[in-house]
Amino acid sequence: MTISAETIPTVDLSPWLNPDASQEAKDTVVKAVSNACSTYGFFNLVGHGIPEKAQNKIFECSKEFFDLPLNEKMKVSVDKSLGKSYRGYEPSRIQTHQEGLLPDTKEVSLPNYLRREDKASVNTHKLYCFITGAETPADHPDVGKFSTGPNLWPGTLPYEDFRQPVMEYRARMLELVGILIKILGQGLPKAWGYSPDVLNGILINPSIPMRLLHYAPETNIDPRQFGVGDHTDFGCVSILLQQANTKGLEVWYPSTKTWIPVPVVENAFVINMGDTMHRWTGGHYRSARHRVLISGNRRYSVAFFLNGNLNLKIKPLDGSGEEASVGEHINSRLAHTLGNNATYLK
Numbered sequence: 001m002t003i004s005a006e007t008i009p010t011v012d013l014s015p016w017l018n019p020d021a022s023q024e025a026k027d028t029v030v031k032a033v034s035n036a037c038s039t040y041g042f043f044n045l046v047g048h049g050i051p052e053k054a055q056n057k058i059f060e061c062s063k064e065f066f067d068l069p070l071n072e073k074m075k076v077s078v079d080k081s082l083g084k085s086y087r088g089y090e091p092s093r094i095q096t097h098q099e100g101l102l103p104d105t106k107e108v109s110l111p112n113y114l115r116r117e118d119k120a121s122v123n124t125h126k127l128y129c130f131i132t133g134a135e136t137p138a139d140h141p142d143v144g145k146f147s148t149g150p151n152l153w154p155g156t157l158p159y160e161d162f163r164q165p166v167m168e169y170r171a172r173m174l175e176l177v178g179i180l181i182k183i184l185g186q187g188l189p190k191a192w193g194y195s196p197d198v199l200n201g202i203l204i205n206p207s208i209p210m211r212l213l214h215y216a217p218e219t220n221i222d223p224r225q226f227g228v229g230d231h232t233d234f235g236c237v238s239i240l241l242q243q244a245n246t247k248g249l250e251v252w253y254p255s256t257k258t259w260i261p262v263p264v265v266e267n268a269f270v271i272n273m274g275d276t277m278h279r280w281t282g283g284h285y286r287s288a289r290h291r292v293l294i295s296g297n298r299r300y301s302v303a304f305f306l307n308g309n310l311n312l313k314i315k316p317l318d319g320s321g322e323e324a325s326v327g328e329h330i331n332s333r334l335a336h337t338l339g340n341n342a343t344y345l346k
């Protein structure tokens, strides 16, 4: 596969955040985000106002967690999470993305962009995760439902060194994703005639798994082995922080049929659209296939996935398809990648 000279755009959010910026400057941000999402489904975001200190801190937390002895990590493994809440440590090789997917009976419908041209290879995840979500107390009536429950916190890491900064980072991401949803709402085709707040329902009591990701260095690399195989994200908007001086993330660009590397841009977050957003906007905002190559170097990243309000019924805004609930759609996509491990969701 040739690597293209194309690169994904970088968007500067600062005019949007500046109360003194002109309307014209704000409109330029909307245009840049909307173009990036409809062309590539991916962009680097700078000028977001999230201090580098907070970015460094989340990587420190990540290292602290993954450096724990395996038996400590297994005390908070995902199989210990309540019901279908899916929290905690996910060891390597649980999820598999297989090319040549066909709709299974649970899939509400499999969009065309999930169908692969080449059906032969099997891509296996080779990464380690620690997953958190909104902290839902064990006595909450919805506890144990998909993506809903208490987080699992490792007992040996002090509150102020781990739990507190992880939840602070989540809160910052929540604020940022709220801004992005506003911009994306404004960037929809005017001809559709929707109010710019048409996407806001996604932010009411949303499901947001956040994954601390660790790619261990590999010596013998099987060509079928990826850090994360070719996949699309399931939800609406993903915000990814990549560790400096690392590489591996690539996005598929259908126009040139090439994998475009997503470089680590200083002080930037990678923003990408997921399947739910793609479906909701009739493909206007593209959920792009992407993958992570493994290498001889260790890599950390942090992924924040705005799935959205799971009960929200979404109907493609361009009038092109059927209504589906966000929760059903995401649950079936996750179950698909988990295969035999989907018992964690039952």
Ligand SMILES: O=C(O)CCC(=O)C(=O)O
Pocket (backbone or CB within 6 Å): 211, 213, 228, 233, 240, 242, 249, 290, 291, 292, 301, 302, 303
């Ligand atoms: O670690 C990365 O760079 C991307 C991870 C990813 O695509 C995912 O977890 O869905």
Ligand SMILES: [Fe+2]
Pocket (backbone or CB within 6 Å): 231, 232, 233, 290
């Ligand atoms: Fe992804």
